[in-house]
Amino acid sequence: MPLDAAALDQIFRAARTHNGFAGPITDDDLEAIYELMKWGPTSANSCPARFVFVRSAEAKARLRPALSPGNLDKTMAAPVTAIVAHDLEFYEQLPKLFPHTDARSWFAGKSDDHIRSNAFRGGTLQGAYFIIAARALGFDCGPMGGFDNAKVDASFFPDGKWKSNFLINLGHGDPARLYPRNPRLGFEEACRIV
Amino acid sequence: MPLDAAALDQIFRAARTHNGFAGPITDDDLEAIYELMKWGPTSANSCPARFVFVRSAEAKARLRPALSPGNLDKTMAAPVTAIVAHDLEFYEQLPKLFPHTDARSWFAGKSDDHIRSNAFRGGTLQGAYFIIAARALGFDCGPMGGFDNAKVDASFFPDGKWKSNFLINLGHGDPARLYPRNPRLGFEEACRIV
Numbered sequence: 001m002p003l004d005a006a007a008l009d010q011i012f013r014a015a016r017t018h019n020g021f022a023g024p025i026t027d028d029d030l031e032a033i034y035e036l037m038k039w040g041p042t043s044a045n046s047c048p049a050r051f052v053f054v055r056s057a058e059a060k061a062r063l064r065p066a067l068s069p070g071n072l073d074k075t076m077a078a079p080v081t082a083i084v085a086h087d088l089e090f091y092e093q094l095p096k097l098f099p100h101t102d103a104r105s106w107f108a109g110k111s112d113d114h115i116r117s118n119a120f121r122g123g124t125l126q127g128a129y130f131i132i133a134a135r136a137l138g139f140d141c142g143p144m145g146g147f148d149n150a151k152v153d154a155s156f157f158p159d160g161k162w163k164s165n166f167l168i169n170l171g172h173g174d175p176a177r178l179y180p181r182n183p184r185l186g187f188e189e190a191c192r193i194v
Numbered sequence: 195m196p197l198d199a200a201a202l203d204q205i206f207r208a209a210r211t212h213n214g215f216a217g218p219i220t221d222d223d224l225e226a227i228y229e230l231m232k233w234g235p236t237s238a239n240s241c242p243a244r245f246v247f248v249r250s251a252e253a254k255a256r257l258r259p260a261l262s263p264g265n266l267d268k269t270m271a272a273p274v275t276a277i278v279a280h281d282l283e284f285y286e287q288l289p290k291l292f293p294h295t296d297a298r299s300w301f302a303g304k305s306d307d308h309i310r311s312n313a314f315r316g317g318t319l320q321g322a323y324f325i326i327a328a329r330a331l332g333f334d335c336g337p338m339g340g341f342d343n344a345k346v347d348a349s350f351f352p353d354g355k356w357k358s359n360f361l362i363n364l365g366h367g368d369p370a371r372l373y374p375r376n377p378r379l380g381f382e383e384a385c386r387i388v
Contacts, residue, residue, distance in 0.1 A: 002331045007201050012233045012327060031381045038378040039206045040322065043339035043360075045376040051385045059388040093383075097376055117314075121339070121359070124315050128234065128322030133206060137196045145237035145315070156388075165315070166237075182239040182291055184232040187225045189287075191245045194253040194350075 011135045016178050018140040023172030024079045025139055027053075030170075033134045040129035042122040044106070045097045048090035049126030050162050052083040053170075062155045068146035071167075078142065078169035083152060084130065085162045086123030088115055123165050131168065140173030205329045210372050212334045217366030218273045219333055221247075224364075227328045234323035236316040238300070239291045242284035243320030244356050246277040247364075256349045262340035265361075272336065272363035277346060278324065279356045280317030282309055317359050325362065334367030 002008070009015075030053050042048065054063050060076055063083075067075055075081050087093075091107035107115050131141045144167045152164040196202070203209075224247050236242065248257050254270060257277075261269055269275050281287075285301035301309050325335045338361045346358040 003197070003201050003204065007197050008230060008330060010195075010197065011205070011330065012230050012323070015233065017235045027387055030385070030387065034381050034385055036202060036206050038384070039209065041211045041325065041335075041337050045378075047379050047384070049384065053385065053387045055387060093379065097379070099376070118339075120311075120314065121318050124318040125322040128319040129206070129326070131235065132323070132326050136202060136205065141235075143235050145312075182293070184239075185241050185287065185291070187228050190232070190241070190243065191224070191228055191247065193221055193224065193247045193249060 010138075011132050015135045016140075016173070016181065018142045018169070018171075018173030018178065019074050020174040020177030021078050021140070021142075021169065021171030022174040025171050029137070029139065030080065033130060033137055033139070036137065037126065037129040037133035040126060042125055043118060044094065044103045046090050046094060046103075046118060046122050047097055047126065048086040048119040049123040049130075050085045050087050051130070052085060052156055054081045054083060055079070063152065066148040066151035066155070071144050071146045074142065075144070075167070075169055079171035080169075082130070082168040082170055083156060084123065084127040084165045084168060085157065086119040086165060087162050088119055089161050090119055090122070091115070119163070120165065127166060127168070134168075134170060139170060142169035142173075143167070144169070204332075205326050209329045210334075210367070210375065212336045212363070212365075212367030212372065213268050214368040214371030215272055215334070215336075215363065215365030216368040219365050223331070223333065224274065227324060227331055227333070230331065231320065231323040231327035234320060236319055237312060238288065238297045240284050240288060240297075240312060240316050241291055241320065242280040242313040243317040243324075244279045244281050245324070246279060246350055248275045248277060249273070257346065260342040260345035260349070265338050265340045268336065269338070269361070269363055273365035274363075276324070276362040276364055277350060278317065278321040278359045278362060279351065280313040280359060281356050282313055283355050284313055284316070285309070313357070314359065321360060321362070328362075328364060333364060336363035336367075337361070338363070
């Protein structure tokens with residue numbers, strides 16, 4: 001059965017990428033979003049995403065030099081900025097997450113490319129689940145790719161195990177600061193039925 | 195305002211990766227899922243995902259040799275299998291999709307790595323949106339990474355512009371064929387607040 005129209009609007013059709021936030025988000029809210037999005041599927045239930053919620057002035061100051069000019073002010077002003085990252089040693093969790101077979105051996109000691117592409121794919125899927133889960137719980141997101149990943153990694157993940165993917169500003173969006181919506185590709189442009 | 199508990203269950207908490215399907219999905223259903231998921235955000239609205247819905251016996255036969263043994267029978271039996279792909283020339287659509295600046299120049303003629311990582315990230319985000327949109331409309335998904343991407347690409351995308359990412363079996367799931375649910379990482383394992 002489809003969700004009702006208001007729910008479809010909230011998670012997709014009327015949801016927007018926000019540039020300004022008029023309301024806060026608590027630590028309990030962040031945990032609630034994680035506890036919802038965590039159920040989304042990943043390959044072999046590998047769950048490689050890791051989330052660092054940047055809230056304090058000290059941590060925001062560490063993020064600042066990595067941001068592109070267009071993302072700077074809005075990110076400094078956002079209640080929380082999530083660093084969506086992935087753990088290159090995600091496979092160490094597989095004995096717990098996928099216990100019925102030795103899935104760890106599919107990755108441990110294998111090529112860096114194989115490990116990185118699984119971590120990047122799964123972590124990105126989970127980043128998308130996070131955005132939709134936040135919207136489903138009544139929050140707004142401002143996801144961003146415009147930043148220097150290497151600077152974020154050096155500052156937040158100096159041991160090299162976690163790698164940044166993208167950022168999401170989080171809170172209750174201010175509709176007055178939305179930009180006009182851009183178009184999307186039509187079904188016939190993006191899809192084929194064969 | 196959060197969605198009601200039944201809606202949160204349907205898109206995340208009670209939704210499962212299905213292995214068998216007891217009901218069909220029409221071409222109009224596939225278009226409805228696309229028309230919902232297309233609103234999900236991507237970097238510079240680049241929308242690099244492309245979806246090939248494999249329904250005919252002829253197309254299923256072309257998919258067959260690329261499938262891993264564990265995914266073979268269930269994929270052959272599924273009403274439709276979506277190939278989630280991405281277009282390495284996605285940037286040619288940017289004058290339409292992100293018209294207020296010359297975003298095409300951020301990619302055209304740049305390094306293959308830069309193009310591929312944006313296409314892979316955006317296409318993966320959109321694959322996740324597709325899964326959640328299908329669930330929101332009352333369908334079930336069986337996403338899979340276990341297949342030979344090179345074989346799928348050679349058979350379905352011989353010009354090399356689109357690249358396969360992952361597969362999703364689609365229909366109305368048969369709850370009798372679900373496996374027990376695997377655990378997820380706790381908030382304190384996957385997240386930090388700084």
